[in-house]
Amino acid sequence: MSFSWTRVEAIFRKELRDYRRNRFVIFTMSALPLLFIVLTMIQLFAINTGSSAKLNDRIGISMLYLLIIPTMVPSALTAYSVVGEREQGTLEAVLITPVRSEEFLVGKALAAFTPTVLIAYALFGLFLGAAELFAHPGVLSAIFERSHVLVQLLFTPLLAGWSIWMGIAISARSTDVRAAQQLAVFASLPPLGVVALLSFDVIPASVALALGLAAALLVLDGFGWRAVAAIFDRERLITGSRD
Amino acid sequence: MTPAHGREPIPPGADVSRPDAALVVDHLTKRFGQRAAYEDVSFEVGYGEVFGFLGPNGAGKTTMVRTLGTLLAPTSGSAVVAGIPLDLEAGSHIRARISIMPESPGLYLRLTVAENLECFAGLYELTDIRERIAKGLQAVNLTDRANDLCGSLSKGLRQRVALARALLNDPAVLFLDEPTSGLDPVATRDVHELIAALRDQGVTIFLTTHRLEEAERLCHRVAILNTTLLLIGRPDELRERLFTRGLDVRTRVPLADPGAVFDRLADVQGWDQSASGSYVLQVTDPDATAPRVARALVAVDADILSLVETRHSLEDVYLELVEDDVEAQRR
Numbered sequence: 410m411s412f413s414w415t416r417v418e419a420i421f422r423k424e425l426r427d428y429r430r431n432r433f434v435i436f437t438m439s440a441l442p443l444l445f446i447v448l449t450m451i452q453l454f455a456i457n458t459g460s461s462a463k464l465n466d467r468i469g470i471s472m473l474y475l476l477i478i479p480t481m482v483p484s485a486l487t488a489y490s491v492v493g494e495r496e497q498g499t500l501e502a503v504l505i506t507p508v509r510s511e512e513f514l515v516g517k518a519l520a521a522f523t524p525t526v527l528i529a530y531a532l533f534g535l536f537l538g539a540a541e542l543f544a545h546p547g548v549l550s551a552i553f554e555r556s557h558v559l560v561q562l563l564f565t566p567l568l569a570g571w572s573i574w575m576g577i578a579i580s581a582r583s584t585d586v587r588a589a590q591q592l593a594v595f596a597s598l599p600p601l602g603v604v605a606l607l608s609f610d611v612i613p614a615s616v617a618l619a620l621g622l623a624a625a626l627l628v629l630d631g632f633g634w635r636a637v638a639a640i641f642d643r644e645r646l647i648t649g650s651r652d
Numbered sequence: 653m654t655p656a657h658g659r660e661p662i663p664p665g666a667d668v669s670r671p672d673a674a675l676v677v678d679h680l681t682k683r684f685g686q687r688a689a690y691e692d693v694s695f696e697v698g699y700g701e702v703f704g705f706l707g708p709n710g711a712g713k714t715t716m717v718r719t720l721g722t723l724l725a726p727t728s729g730s731a732v733v734a735g736i737p738l739d740l741e742a743g744s745h746i747r748a749r750i751s752i753m754p755e756s757p758g759l760y761l762r763l764t765v766a767e768n769l770e771c772f773a774g775l776y777e778l779t780d781i782r783e784r785i786a787k788g789l790q791a792v793n794l795t796d797r798a799n800d801l802c803g804s805l806s807k808g809l810r811q812r813v814a815l816a817r818a819l820l821n822d823p824a825v826l827f828l829d830e831p832t833s834g835l836d837p838v839a840t841r842d843v844h845e846l847i848a849a850l851r852d853q854g855v856t857i858f859l860t861t862h863r864l865e866e867a868e869r870l871c872h873r874v875a876i877l878n879t880t881l882l883l884i885g886r887p888d889e890l891r892e893r894l895f896t897r898g899l900d901v902r903t904r905v906p907l908a909d910p911g912a913v914f915d916r917l918a919d920v921q922g923w924d925q926s927a928s929g930s931y932v933l934q935v936t937d938p939d940a941t942a943p944r945v946a947r948a949l950v951a952v953d954a955d956i957l958s959l960v961e962t963r964h965s966l967e968d969v970y971l972e973l974v975e976d977d978v979e980a981q982r983r
């Protein structure tokens with residue numbers, strides 16, 4: 410039986426329904442973005458002409474705040490995805506259907522990816538709108554002059570991808586939801602560190618460099634997917650620790 | 653689909669790919685490390701049959717269900733499930749043709765009954781989802797609860813939703829793992845009635861339980877497992893195979909010399925005093941022997957309180973087997 414998008418969709422829809430009624434998820438999806446958009450705006454409005462170096466630093470920080478959203482939100486969601494279902498006893502019920510491990514994982518991943526990227530892009534749009542309307546005129550042109558827009562657009566889905574595979578991998582090997590969530594947040598951070606170097610011009614930011622790093626992260630995401638698919642051991646998930 | 657009552661156990665070396673068998677299990681063993689969950693188990697279940705899988709806690713029932721449901725790989729041996737040989741490659745195909753109701757219902761509590769079923773209908777790639785859900789809910793009498801959140805349902809109702817979910821894909825074999833565990837008598841009776849209705853429709857059911865009366869009431873055949881398979885057959889057949897037939901005799905006053913009365917009767921093969929004034933006689937034909945025993949007792953002026961054929965329940969069979977087995981393991 411080959412890979413079935415119908416089954417992926419069944420998992421995906423179930424997850425989104427479950428999110429909508431899960432207070433913790435609603436909180437994560439609204440509080441984190443809210444916090445970081447506020448921080449971003451504060452940076453934005455604190456900018457007045459000043460030196461161009463200062464200006465760039467502040468914009469760099471703002472951009473970085475925005476990228477924390479696609480990094481942290483999915484790790485909170487996916488860390489729960491396998492161990493959570495195991496704890497609530499639904500994992501066995503799902504695994505006894507014809508669903509393949511890959512379909513289950515892709516469904517889970519897309520369910521974390523889609524809302525995350527939508528929220529992150531929406532906030533970036535909001536940020537640009539606010540910069541255009543309210544910030545110092547130099548700010549918007551400074552944002553567009555550099556590779557900031559490209560970095561945001563590229564790294565939002567790529568960072569989310571990394572966090573998602575890390576979160577699912579940790580979740581598939583954990584026996585406790587809380588431990589999985591803490592670990593997943595830590596595991597999601599390293600690529601953000603690289604982006605930080607870029608944002609603060611520690612590594613001189615250029616379009617070519619940004620593209621190169623993005624390509625590297627894309628390859629890592631690909632490895633992440635393979636690793637997760639390999640780690641997902643039905644037998645272990647069914648018999649381990651809960652019996 | 654014809655119910656297959658009282659099939660003969662398969663002889664060793666039988667063709668295990670017989671298309672008329674829903675399950676063929678051949679020398680199957682599952683170990684967790686050194687410990688065997690079940691060992692060298694062989695049996696066959698025909699289509700339309702309700703097969704009871706009995707055993708005490710830890711006997712290996714759930715592990716057997718999980719193995720046949722392709723969740724666990726057997727350590728050795730082979731099996732054919734719904735016509736497909738058991739191996740990990742075939743997992744998805746086998747799971748599409750069967751369904752399992754696990755020990756715990758495993759429902760998404762934040763989703764409604766209908767949403768839960770919708771998710772699983774998608775996982776089975778069913779096309780006529782609405783009709784299937786409606787049919788499943790009707791089968792378990794839950795049509796009016798379709799839009800309730802599963803988290804708000806009682807344990808008995810959740811069990812029924814799990815059963816409706818297991819019926820979605822019209823399984824060739826329906827595995828029920830202790831479907832009534834933890835239910836009150838009313839909810840238990842409801843589930844029994846649902847299973848009996850499925851049986852009457854010719855659904856093949858593999859039912860694990862440690863409730864004897866459940867197996868006796870619902871199953872065409874039962875197997876008794878305690879890591880190894882101890883016995884397999886129809887409930888009445890098992891009783892006969894395990895116990896010689898007998899007569900229970902009770903007199904108002906204990907007989908002065910019971911030997912003098914019973915030894916003289918040719919068709920009483922043996923006797924035993926079970927309590928003061930109570931005797932158990934081993935006989936081949938209770939109907940023919942009972943009048944002779946009565947006459948012999950009257951002849952010695954004994955006051956007969958009762959004279960009846962000994963009844964062994966499946967519970968007696970089970971306890972006899974499992975207790976013997978425990979003793980055998982201690983030795």
Ligand SMILES: Nc1ncnc2c1ncn2[C@@H]1O[C@H](COP(=O)(O)OP(=O)(O)OP(=O)(O)O)[C@@H](O)[C@H]1O
Pocket residue numbers: 648649650652684687688689690707708709710711712713714715716862
């Ligand atoms: N993951 C596991 N690791 C080690 N041993 C296990 C594991 N799962 C089950 N076992 C052992 O296998 C044996 C059979 O367990 P199983 O759950 O199949 O029994 P059961 O007949 O379903 O019992 P119950 O009536 O309690 O449900 C038990 O001795 C159990 O301890």
Ligand SMILES: [Mg+2]
Pocket residue numbers: 713714715755829
């Ligand atoms: Mg069990």
